[in-house]
Amino acid sequence: AFPAGRTFKTKEGSNIVFEPGQLVDAPFGPVLVSEGRVPDAAHVESGHVGIFYLKPQPKGFQLVRAFPDAIQSGSFGQMSELAVSDKFANQPVVYTAGGGTWQGYTCSWTTLSELQPTGPVEMVTFMDSFDDSGALGDDGATSIQGKITNIVRGRSFDVVFKGTRNFTARYVRDGNKY
Numbered sequence: 097a098f099p100a101g102r103t104f105k106t107k108e109g110s111n112i113v114f115e116p117g118q119l120v121d122a123p124f125g126p127v128l129v130s131e132g133r134v135p136d137a138a139h140v141e142s143g144h145v146g147i148f149y150l151k152p153q154p155k156g157f158q159l160v161r162a163f164p165d166a167i168q169s170g171s172f173g174q175m176s177e178l179a180v181s182d183k184f185a186n187q188p189v190v191y192t193a194g195g196g197t198w199q200g201y202t203c204s205w206t207t208l209s210e211l212q213p214t215g216p217v218e219m220v221t222f223m224d225s226f227d228d229s230g231a232l233g234d235d236g237a238t239s240i241q242g243k244i245t246n247i248v249r250g251r252s253f254d255v256v257f258k259g260t261r262n263f264t265a266r267y268v269r270d271g272n273k274y
Contacts, residue, residue, distance in 0.1 A: 097128050097148040097159050104164045105148070109213070110134050110173075112144050112164070120180050120188050123215040126150045126157060129180055129190055132164070137173025143194055144168055145178060147209075147216045166216045167209055169251030170194025176204065185210050185269075193224065198248045206244070206272065220267055220274035222255065 102114040117130030129254040132144035145167035150157035167190065169175040175194030181189060188211045195204025207221040222242075229237035240259035247253040253274070255265045 097130070097146075097150070097157075097162065101160070104132065104142050106144075106165060110137070110141060112146075114146050114164075117146075118180060120211065122188050122211050123186075125160075127151065127188070127211050129178070129211075131175070131178050134173025134226065137171075137198065139171055139198075141171070141173045142168040143170040143173055143175035143243055145175075145192055145209075146192060147211065149153070149215070161215060163216055166190075167192050167218070169205060169207055171196030180211075183249060184208055184253065184274075187211050187213075189219070190216065196227065197230060200228065202227040202230060206242075210272065212272075217272050219269075219272060222265070222267070 104112045112132035112134055114132045116129040117128050118260045120127045128144045134141050135247050144165055146164040147166040147217045149161040151160050166222045175192055176195035179191045181191050185263050190209045192207045203220040203226045204223045204224055205207050205221055208219045210219050224242040227239040238260050242255040242262055243255045245254050245256050252268045
């Protein structure tokens with residue numbers, strides 16, 4: 097997946113250094129999902145996920161398609177969470193979470209991207225937490241945390257938010273999107 101080394105330069109000029117990653121046994125063939133971090137990143141720079149479609153060979157794998165900048169999330173050049181799940185769709189789904197604090201506002205986002213045979217497809221990105229107490233102080237601040245629940249594979253899921261406001265957001269699949 098990295099014939100010239102594990103460093104990739106973004107169009108903005110930042111270097112992304114990819115970790116070894118996770119090999120996913122997708123129904124259509126192996127896929128390498130690799131987290132990329134930006135060394136010495138500025139606050140505004142996100143972390144990255146590279147997705148590499150592979151073909152088995154007698155001695156390893158051959159790179160078929162590369163998506164080195166498939167997913168971006170987080171700050172200071174990294175994201176907070178990366179996992180692969182079979183709970184959301186018939187194909188594997190890459191779950192990423194990332195966020196940060198900017199001028200007293202702390203928030204994070206979750207992205208679900210399906211590994212389809214033709215390449216990764218972003219299904220949904222939603223804010224999963226928010227806290228403005230750093231900007232407003234504790235008086236009148238909003239603080240909520242969301243948790244994914246009630247997953248019906250390929251159809252829907254809920255995000256239950258708790259905190260200063262309690263509510264449930266329902267996501268329903270429509271084509272390739274939630």
